[in-house]
Amino acid sequence: MRFQWWEDEWSSSFKSSRSGAILVLGALLVSAVTGCASVTLLQPLPATADATERARLEGEWIAEDQIIHVRFGSNGLGQIAGVDWKDGQFRLETGEITACRGARQHFLSVRVKTDHEWEPHYYFAQYDFTPEGDLLLRLPDPVLFDAAVQTGRLEGTVEKTDYFHTVEISSAPEVLVAFLNDPESGELFNFKDPMILKRLVLGTSDEGEPVGMPEGT
Numbered sequence: 653m654r655f656q657w658w659e660d661e662w663s664s665s666f667k668s669s670r671s672g673a674i675l676v677l678g679a680l681l682v683s684a685v686t687g688c689a690s691v692t693l694l695q696p697l698p699a700t701a702d703a704t705e706r707a708r709l710e711g712e713w714i715a716e717d718q719i720i721h722v723r724f725g726s727n728g729l730g731q732i733a734g735v736d737w738k739d740g741q742f743r744l745e746t747g748e749i750t751a752c753r754g755a756r757q758h759f760l761s762v763r764v765k766t767d768h769e770w771e772p773h774y775y776f777a778q779y780d781f782t783p784e785g786d787l788l789l790r791l792p793d794p795v796l797f798d799a800a801v802q803t804g805r806l807e808g809t810v811e812k813t814d815y816f817h818t819v820e821i822s823s824a825p826e827v828l829v830a831f832l833n834d835p836e837s838g839e840l841f842n843f844k845d846p847m848i849l850k851r852l853v854l855g856t857s858d859e860g861e862p863v864g865m866p867e868g869t
Contacts, residue, residue: 688817690818691776692773692820693761693820693828696750696761699751700728701728701753709730710722710724710730719734731746731748732747732764733745747764748764756833759777759778759832760789777791778790785851788848791842793841800837801819806823807821
């Protein structure tokens, strides 16, 4: 798992007709690079998902050649981890995740560590599951969250140039959740091109040895 790869995918997701598969369950770092568009939070979403919902998110997830491990503690705060090969050795990369159960939809917020320091922002997405158990991730639309800030429905700051468009939400988590739950807010996420993470499940080979296979294959 390479967090830089995720950063590149996130930054290109709003300008690409085919998004990458893995954008939220890990290092959702975004830099002010050409074509970058993002919505970030100064505070995480509340961890309101119940134990059943958290159990659905736990486990190992596959995107291309990368595996992300997700586990939740008894306090509802989740941890994510992956291993990267860098400078001739394996490096563990970690982050935090919260799952929020909304009135109409479910959401995730994520922050990660870079060089042993927490990133100052949280990234988030709407999520759902396919009938096969795959995880669908839908990114927030910066244009719509920009409008919410401009009209005063949310507090935050907006930076927009020819090269990037970033929206940073500073509203309290409960205010943001109320905004997300409000039907008048409309569709705030990219449902046309969701990202898909495959769940890693263990099967058994003909020789009786465990093997990793994506669920539903």
